[in-house]
Amino acid sequence: MKLKPILMFFAAAVLASCSDELESRVEKTLRRMTLEEKIGQMMQITVGVITSPDGTELTPMADTVLSVYKVGSILNVPGGEAATPEAYRSLMRKIQEKSLAATGIPCLYGLDQIHGASYTVGATFFPQEIGLGATFNDEYAYAMGDIMAYETRACNVPWVFSPVMDLGRNPLWPRMWESFGEDVLVNKRMATAEVLGQQGDNPDAVDEYHVGSSLKHYMAYGVPVSGQDRTPSSVTDREMMEKYFQPFKSCVEAGALSIMVNSSINDGIPFHANGKFLTDWVKEGLGWDGFFVTDWADVRNLFERDHIAASNKEAVCIAVNAGIDMIMEPYDVTVCDEIRELVNEGKIKKSRINDAVRRILRAKYRLGLFDDPYGEKGDYGRFACDGFRTAAYNAALESEVLLKNDGGLLPLKKSDRILLVGPNANSMRTLNGGWSYTWQGDLTDDARFTAQYNTIYEALCTKFDNVTWLPVLEYAGGREWQKEEKAEIGRAMIAAAVSDVVVICVGENTYCETPGNITDLNLSEQQKKLVKFMKATGKPVVLVLNEGRPRLVGDIEPLADAIVDILLPGNYGGDALAALLCGEENFSGRLPFTYPKFSGRFSTYDYKLCENRATMAGEYDYNAVMDVQWPFGHGLSYTRFEYSDMRVDRTSFSRGDVINVSVDVKNCGNVAGKESVLLFSSDVYASVTPEVRRLRDYAKVEIEPGRTATVTFALRAEDLAFVGHDLKWHLEEGEFLLSAGNCSVTINCTETEVF
Ligand code: BGC
Numbered sequence: 001m002k003l004k005p006i007l008m009f010f011a012a013a014v015l016a017s018c019s020d021e022l023e024s025r026v027e028k029t030l031r032r033m034t035l036e037e038k039i040g041q042m043m044q045i046t047v048g049v050i051t052s053p054d055g056t057e058l059t060p061m062a063d064t065v066l067s068v069y070k071v072g073s074i075l076n077v078p079g080g081e082a083a084t085p086e087a088y089r090s091l092m093r094k095i096q097e098k099s100l101a102a103t104g105i106p107c108l109y110g111l112d113q114i115h116g117a118s119y120t121v122g123a124t125f126f127p128q129e130i131g132l133g134a135t136f137n138d139e140y141a142y143a144m145g146d147i148m149a150y151e152t153r154a155c156n157v158p159w160v161f162s163p164v165m166d167l168g169r170n171p172l173w174p175r176m177w178e179s180f181g182e183d184v185l186v187n188k189r190m191a192t193a194e195v196l197g198q199q200g201d202n203p204d205a206v207d208e209y210h211v212g213s214s215l216k217h218y219m220a221y222g223v224p225v226s227g228q229d230r231t232p233s234s235v236t237d238r239e240m241m242e243k244y245f246q247p248f249k250s251c252v253e254a255g256a257l258s259i260m261v262n263s264s265i266n267d268g269i270p271f272h273a274n275g276k277f278l279t280d281w282v283k284e285g286l287g288w289d290g291f292f293v294t295d296w297a298d299v300r301n302l303f304e305r306d307h308i309a310a311s312n313k314e315a316v317c318i319a320v321n322a323g324i325d326m327i328m329e330p331y332d333v334t335v336c337d338e339i340r341e342l343v344n345e346g347k348i349k350k351s352r353i354n355d356a357v358r359r360i361l362r363a364k365y366r367l368g369l370f371d372d373p374y375g376e377k378g379d380y381g382r383f384a385c386d387g388f389r390t391a392a393y394n395a396a397l398e399s400e401v402l403l404k405n406d407g408g409l410l411p412l413k414k415s416d417r418i419l420l421v422g423p424n425a426n427s428m429r430t431l432n433g434g435w436s437y438t439w440q441g442d443l444t445d446d447a448r449f450t451a452q453y454n455t456i457y458e459a460l461c462t463k464f465d466n467v468t469w470l471p472v473l474e475y476a477g478g479r480e481w482q483k484e485e486k487a488e489i490g491r492a493m494i495a496a497a498v499s500d501v502v503v504i505c506v507g508e509n510t511y512c513e514t515p516g517n518i519t520d521l522n523l524s525e526q527q528k529k530l531v532k533f534m535k536a537t538g539k540p541v542v543l544v545l546n547e548g549r550p551r552l553v554g555d556i557e558p559l560a561d562a563i564v565d566i567l568l569p570g571n572y573g574g575d576a577l578a579a580l581l582c583g584e585e586n587f588s589g590r591l592p593f594t595y596p597k598f599s600g601r602f603s604t605y606d607y608k609l610c611e612n613r614a615t616m617a618g619e620y621d622y623n624a625v626m627d628v629q630w631p632f633g634h635g636l637s638y639t640r641f642e643y644s645d646m647r648v649d650r651t652s653f654s655r656g657d658v659i660n661v662s663v664d665v666k667n668c669g670n671v672a673g674k675e676s677v678l679l680f681s682s683d684v685y686a687s688v689t690p691e692v693r694r695l696r697d698y699a700k701v702e703i704e705p706g707r708t709a710t711v712t713f714a715l716r717a718e719d720l721a722f723v724g725h726d727l728k729w730h731l732e733e734g735e736f737l738l739s740a741g742n743c744s745v746t747i748n749c750t751e752t753e754v755f
Contacts, residue, residue, distance in 0.1 A: 145197025
């Protein structure tokens with residue numbers, strides 16, 4: 001009986017001594033460093049500055065950067081495209097040798113490994129985060145983090161710039177697919193699971209199979225008012241605290257080693273200059289001892305782009321004093337000179353420099369870089385093994401969302417004569433999206449990268465006897481991702497005459513960040529035209545959407561008998577789709593965002609009551625209509641689930657209580673299926689206008705036909721609170737409605753509390 005406390009005491013003592021030892025190593029290193037060496041640790045340069053164009057050799061600039069300026073961190077994919085683990089290892093050795101010779105401090109190399117080790121040839125690619133959001137299954141976020149970490153360490157790279165936990169709440173935003181969707185809880189839980197997968201169990205001593213995470217982009221990056229990348233958001237502190245901050249807070253509490261800052265501006269203040277958000281909320285508010293890294297050139301942007309500083313030097317002063325620890329100034333090491341001048345002029349205190357460097361050194365010790373700079377401890381024999389492949393394939397299966405299936409058109413019969421058309425039908429590029437082998441994902445179809453994987457066409461051929469693919473409308477290729485070849489629809493119409501069903505794969509080609517900006521969310525005109533003409537043949541139409549954000553399909557939706565949104569499912573997405581379309585597997589994905597219907601009407605599921613209301617009585621007869629294409633959480637299956645008997649173990653509660661909420665879910669169909677059970681709450685009356693509903697928990701259960709599963713959620717009363725204008729949490733007395741499926745139950749909070 002006494003064993004547990006003793007073990008806990010022992011574990012706490014080990015952790016304490018481990019962190020004492022860590023701190024004393026950090027202090028010892030810091031004490032022997034010159035000011036120049038310290039400043040060098042605060043700098044990060046892009047690898048292209050110090051390498052040959054193919055990224056294999058160091059150039060003389062490496063001496064300037066690593067030996068003269070003693071820069072402590074390098075980022076980016078060498079040579080501009082994915083490299084093999086061996087190529088990375090060889091380059092990492094050269095960089096480490098130089099760094100160690102210059103300062104005795106190893107370099108911290110960071111890579112954008114986004115949906116797996118996505119800058120590594122041969123690595124295991126999962127669906128992009130938007131697809132993981134659609135699984136509503138945190139296990140895949142953990143698995144992706146874990147496998148990404150392993151395959152990144154195989155390259156002797158210890159640090160990744162992921163996960164993204166910005167809430168994708170403006171569907172125009174070109175990085176929507178990099179998020180887990182629009183909801184706070186989904187982003188929070190999945191990002192935290194991914195961080196735990198990446199960093200392993202002990203963030204103080206990350207082992208040779210795990211990496212450091214860089215949470216990004218702190219914060220509210222996914223709600224640019226204009227919808228364009230890196231443009232201002234307009235979020236109050238109250239909402240910031242209640243929604244956008246929460247995933248970061250949770251990941252910091254899980255031990256995340258670093259955070260990358262949002263490139264943009266909120267309420268007139270660039271995030272890189274916002275001491276309140278950086279220092280007060282995170283470093284002090286959460287007692288965080290990790291470090292902040294800027295996004296690309298974002299200190300310079302304070303001067304050149306945002307005009308809050310009249311020189312780059314002033315920009316550096318503002319950012320470092322706001323709490324920035326490491327500056328991703330990709331090309332120009334002379335920023336180091338500016339920092340030195342600022343210190344000598346007393347504009348940046350030495351204590352701030354020491355604090356920043358301490359944080360960076362701490363991460364380097366935590367990642368084991370001082371003990372194993374060449375990455376010789378690990379054995380990476382499981383790189384891209386079958387187990388990893390299966391995890392990525394299963395994630396893809398659960399990420400593809402069946403939006404419509406009129407008349408039970410799906411599953412298709414093995415013998416059906418399938419005509420396959422559309423620009424996304426035979427492309428590995430579009431299955432993966434950006435951050436795949438290259439930044440823009442434009443070389444993915446190169447045989448060096450994806451010869452071993454199946455496009456949708458190739459995958460359908462493995463499951464169906466009679467598949468004809470006609471390239472009648474293709475993307476032009478290259479980086480002009482929106483450009484399409486001229487459509488030859490007549491050919492497809494003739495072929496449709498001898499087919500049983502037409503599968504049309506449409507959506508988007510790949511893009512990343514600002515090049516992905518669009519001004520119209522509609523699917524391209526030519527793609528819509530293809531769907532219209534195919535429908536005119538009279539054959540049943542299956543529409544496959546392969547996209548990073550919800551391109552509008554309102555006018556062609558009625559023409560499709562079945563619609564599947566596969567989002568960006570990764571290298572196994574074609575295989576997953578084929579298995580789902582033939583009925584070998586069942587759909588279980590659900591939309592992690594609200595799919596809009598109109599270009600002038602965007603919303604999220606947690607809107608305010610005034611956005612959807614019946615006509616008011618009287619002269620003005622106001623009303624408001626919430627009309628979306630598909631709501632958040634929508635997703636069909638080959639079976640049908642019925643919800644019943646929703647119940648709670650207490651109907652009244654106050655802060656500190658846990659309410660156990662149960663609901664029975666029955667599989668009423670003939671095939672097994674997985675169901676994402678989503679628990680929502682509605683605060684019926686509140687002093688800050690309540691949202692119609694908020695997701696409070698979710699669980700994924702597999703249920704055999706005819707069987708019933710009871711799903712129980714332990715809902716903390718505190719989770720029903722909101723942030724007030726005093727930036728405190730308020731749990732107010734009164735009624736709350738809990739709902740799951742078509743069931744609901746009312747509970748009552750007996751006491752208002754502010755905490
Ligand atoms: C992106 C970041 C990325 C960084 C480094 C920036 O342009 O916004 O997400 O991590 O580049 O490549």
